Amino acid sequence: MKAIPLLPVTLAITGASGARYGLRLLERLLEQGRQVDLLLSDAGRIVIARECGLTLTGDGPDVARAILAHSPALPKAAQDALIHHAQRDWDAPMASGSRGARAMVICPCSMGTLAAVAGGLSDNLIERAADVALKERWPLILVPRETPLSIIHLENMLRLARSGAVILPAAPGFYQGASTMEHLIDFLVDRILDRLAGGF
Numbered sequence: 088m089k090a091i092p093l094l095p096v097t098l099a100i101t102g103a104s105g106a107r108y109g110l111r112l113l114e115r116l117l118e119q120g121r122q123v124d125l126l127l128s129d130a131g132r133i134v135i136a137r138e139c140g141l142t143l144t145g146d147g148p149d150v151a152r153a154i155l156a157h158s159p160a161l162p163k164a165a166q167d168a169l170i171h172h173a174q175r176d177w178d179a180p181m182a183s184g185s186r187g188a189r190a191m192v193i194c195p196c197s198m199g200t201l202a203a204v205a206g207g208l209s210d211n212l213i214e215r216a217a218d219v220a221l222k223e224r225w226p227l228i229l230v231p232r233e234t235p236l237s238i239i240h241l242e243n244m245l246r247l248a249r250s251g252a253v254i255l256p257a258a259p260g261f262y263q264g265a266s267t268m269e270h271l272i273d274f275l276v277d278r279i280l281d282r283l284a285g286g287f
């Protein structure tokens with residue numbers, strides 16, 4: 088019997104703290120053999136530089152190359168499976184519901200992007216792709232990080248959860264005896280991958 092190919096994943100990294108979750112998730116998705124369409128907000132690039140020491144400039148292959156150079160252990164096939172799209176590339180496949188089903192993860196998700204998605208703004212490719220995922224009922228996972236949470240944050244999350252999104256806060260558990268930051272990051276990334284595996 089032929090194996091059913093895994094859905095492509097749109098991964099958006101926005102400007103909340105926790106860029107390492109996003110980059111680790113990217114590695115793990117590529118290791119699974121998934122196609123990953125990567126979207127970066129401007130603030131996401133700033134946080135990646137500050138928290139991961141990785142400066143990402145330009146768009147498209149430049150970004151993909153820099154990320155792959157940062158993760159030398161990734162398989163060669165990852166080079167073709169990672170595609171970066173600019174924030175105004177309205178022709179990108181995730182900007183339309185008619186270009187085939189895909190899952191989307193926003194990790195980490197800033198409160199700004201979360202609010203924009205909850206409000207249906209679609210003012211950049213991240214917001215548009217999330218809007219498409221919601222209307223098409225495709226899997227959409229948001230990984231917010233903020234503390235404390237205002238009533239506005241909480242109401243936006245409730246609105247998104249009611250619309251079918253999964254709100255998966257960047258809140259790793261300590262009960263598995265994590266002794267390093269890498270363990271905590273993998274704890275959270277495993278939870279995201281579990282959700283993706285559940286039928287997506």
Ligand SMILES: Cc1cc2nc3c(=O)[nH]c(=O)nc-3n(C[C@H](O)[C@H](O)[C@H](O)COP(=O)(O)O)c2cc1C
Pocket residue numbers: 100101102103104128129130131133134137196197198199200201232233
């Ligand atoms: C180093 C750094 C850390 C930040 N951490 C957070 C955060 O944890 N959560 C959050 O919602 N915003 C955080 N921000 C603020 C967002 O980056 C800012 O609101 C930005 O407008 C979000 O834009 P984006 O949603 O397009 O990425 C942080 C900004 C910087 C520079």
